Amino acid sequence: QKEVEQNSGPLSVPEGAIASLNCTYSDRGSQSFFWYRQYSGKSPELIMFIYSNGDKEDGRFTAQLNKASQYVSLLIRDSQPSDSATYLCAVSGFSGGYNKLIFGAGTRLAVHP
Amino acid sequence: DADVTQTPRNRITKTGKRIMLECSQTKGHDRMYWYRQDPGLGLRLIYYSFDVKDINKGEISDGYSVSRQAQAKFSLSLESAIPNQTALYFCATSDSGTDTQYFGPGTRLTVL
Numbered sequence: 001q002k003e004v005e006q007n008s009g010p011l012s013v014p015e016g017a018i019a020s021l022n023c024t025y026s027d028r029g030s031q032s033f034f035w036y037r038q039y040s041g042k043s044p045e046l047i048m049f050i051y052s053n054g055d056k057e058d059g060r061f062t063a064q065l066n067k068a069s070q071y072v073s074l075l076i077r078d079s080q081p082s083d084s085a086t087y088l089c090a091v092s093g094f095s096g097g098y099n100k101l102i103f104g105a106g107t108r109l110a111v112h113p
Numbered sequence: 114d115a116d117v118t119q120t121p122r123n124r125i126t127k128t129g130k131r132i133m134l135e136c137s138q139t140k141g142h143d144r145m146y147w148y149r150q151d152p153g154l155g156l157r158l159i160y161y162s163f164d165v166k167d168i169n170k171g172e173i174s175d176g177y178s179v180s181r182q183a184q185a186k187f188s189l190s191l192e193s194a195i196p197n198q199t200a201l202y203f204c205a206t207s208d209s210g211t212d213t214q215y216f217g218p219g220t221r222l223t224v225l
Contacts, residue, residue: 008153032212043203043216044156088155092212098163100171101214105155 004091006104013111019076021107023089026070031099032092033065033072038106039085047087048074079111116140117217119204125223132191134220136204145187146205146214147171147179149198156203162187163209194224 003026013019021035032051036044050056050063050072062075072091076083086106093102117138126132136145147159148171158171160179168181176198180188191198204217 034213036216041201041219041221043219046213046215049213090214098161098169099212100158100161101212103156105153 004089004102004104006087006089006107008105009108010110011107013079013109015079015081015111015113017079017111019079019083019109019111021074021076021087021089021109023072023074023091023104024070025072025089025091025102027091027093027102028067028070030091030093032101033063034090034101035061035063035072035074036088036090036103037083037085038088044088076109079109081111081113084109084111117204117206117215119202119217119220121220122218123221125225126194127225128193128195130194130224132194132222134189134191134202134204134222136187136189136217138185138204138206138217140206140208140215141184142206142215143184143209144207145181146207147177147187147189148203148205149173149200150203150219151200159189191222191224194222196224198222199224 034049035047038044048063060077064073088106089104090101146161148156162168162181202220205214207214
């Protein structure tokens, strides 16, 4: 069973701080890694994707990938109360003849003023 | 206008009723997916379709069926709804050759 693990949280950070969200995965063959943000009762919204080892930055967000350790993380700089949401990690996995996304259960982030 | 739409957005029904959830997309994507989300369990794949003639079961397909009426339309049916099918249901799409998925707004289904 291919798995994606995330700490459920809540992760509580003060406004302006860096929030660090982590995700581990079990399938060494995974090639694509995604972070989605989901506000309560809303649909997941794509924030970033990363394919290669290292860092990828987009505005206040940085995704970090370490395939050897099977670990992907999301850093949010200058956290704002509007960043309070659940963050879903998704990893591509090959099964049943197709590549599909496997989602973690999400980490709830709370940014307090 | 939204690229991926779902109808209805909310539905309350009774045990044993047949329910259909519909998804439409204007993104031109070949691939469409149905997920359910339960608190603490994340998104679980019910069915997926890589084109009109290619439909596959996901990890939790029991009690569900689907129809891909056209490239842009993918419907999910609950033949005889039961209370443990109460959940948030999402449709998603992706382009062939990429794993990036885009989600519709969701349908909140309550089975009494």
